[in-house]
Amino acid sequence: MLRLAVTGAGGFLGWHVRVLLRALGWPEPTVLTRADLADPGMVAAKVSGVDRVLHLAGVNRGEPADVAAGNVQLGAQLADGLKHCANPPARVIYANSVQAGNGTPYGDAKASAARVLASTGVDFDDVLLPNLYGEHGRPYYNSAVATFCRMLAEGGRPEVHADRELSLVHVTDAAARLIGVPSGGTWDPTMPALRIGVRDLVDRLTGVATTYRAGEIPPLVDRHDVRLFNTYRSHCFPAHYPLALPRRADARGELVETVKAHGGAGQTFCSTTHPGITRGEHFHLAKVERFVVLRGSAEISLRRVGDSEVLRFPVSGDEPVLVDMPTMWAHRLTNTGSDELVTMFWTNELFDPDRPDTWPEPVEAPRPAPVAVGA
Structure with a gap:
């Protein structure tokens, strides 16, 4: 060191x-x-x-x-x-x-x-x-x-x-x-x-932007695909989020399309979170990660590493939306409701415990103040 x-x-x-x-x-x-x-x-x-x-x-x-x-x-x-x-x-x-x-x-x-x-x-x-x-x-x-x-x-x-x-x-x-x-x-x-x-x-x-406009994931076949996509997403955040998801309902219930990926690896997982509990408090350098709350209510909070401003997105399973975590932003998900929270997560890569690309960082407690651009 x-x-x-x-x-x-x-x-x-x-x-x-x-x-x-x-x-x-x-x-x-x-x-x-x-x-x-x-x-x-x-x-x-x-x-x-x-x-x-x-x-x-x-x-x-x-x-x-x-x-x-x-x-x-x-x-x-x-x-x-x-x-x-x-x-x-x-x-x-x-x-x-x-x-x-x-x-x-x-x-x-x-x-x-x-x-x-x-x-x-x-x-x-x-x-x-x-x-x-x-x-x-x-x-x-x-x-x-x-x-x-x-x-x-x-x-x-x-x-x-x-x-x-x-x-x-x-x-x-x-x-x-x-x-x-x-x-x-x-x-x-x-x-x-x-x-x-x-x-x-x-x-x-242009292909990346066109595919992602509706929240669909472009082909992420190699490391430059991923990094170009992350670079593009950094120019979309936060103005383009949250993005409403299409829902279809019939007599049986409802269907929500959460991820449409056009190529590359990926992993989907779900979690339940008790009232008042927080998940996350970390950032990624390259991993693409999507949050979709399917039941309950929550707050997604994010802070760019090195900055102090915290952005907050209130989300609910009653009106499902997607929020994709920008790389190099600390983020967390907190159950703000009185019932159990059900959340779907998607990442563009299979979880590797030896290389998780998950770096601890609290959202609310930034370390030293940011250095002014051009310093």
Whole structure:
């Protein structure tokens, strides 16, 4: 278990790094904000004696000159602080880009920052990251995947003006590589890439959105299917939930269609819950999980890992709805009625006790307050 300091902790990659650290049970990292980086003494104090510094802060979009200057400056500020540190960290890991040194303002600035950091004398790991995608990416900023997902979630239709092949890596895999942990089933530090053209990516995501619009599960055949689906779902939550389920009634009783899956593995199970009892208080990194209350009344509560706001959905078996748990959100189900609660659950994978992808996290008691985006 290593002690870490992180720049860019409030960004897309930084948030996923902190979520993975939470799942691993590691201590909260020391956060270096942009203001801290401007003060060499503060940097030196914060990184003194830590095992690793993860330099994730960067500038991805903007005027070319601003992008170039921003990335060089951030690297230089961290390097200056390291040189003032009496007890420097054991290693610096730099979230660089495969575009480093490609002749663009962004690529050349990333390469320049790497050279500056390597010159500090601290053991240096220069990690060249490809295009990253994943839950809660900023559309029009972090990745084309985030942009396409947001457009589809809002009912739009992405247009492709220039097709090219992309190499996409899920951000949790990149986080595992930066942290330096071996494969854990849910994450893979070798960063297996999905190679796909832009047009094919749009078609794939459009198919996901079209199938899921009525609550049906698209084909989840491989890990990238699952992660693209989870990425899309993150742009649907919470506005698209709960989703009413079709019911059919006749003289015999009622039938509710709870899950329609178009391919891949899956497991369905039911539970009864006594009045006042809560189930859950955990989050998943990749598992898709659906809740459907069939009898009784309950409250489904959720909180994004690292945030403090709790979202609540009152649900009842009298009017069955589905709520799919977004990945990396702590969630729970509480029986709020006076009778026994009957709930159906569905997951996209068979339960594996050795790799359950279930990480304890209370919904109502978040640990430290969130780091502001861009910090």
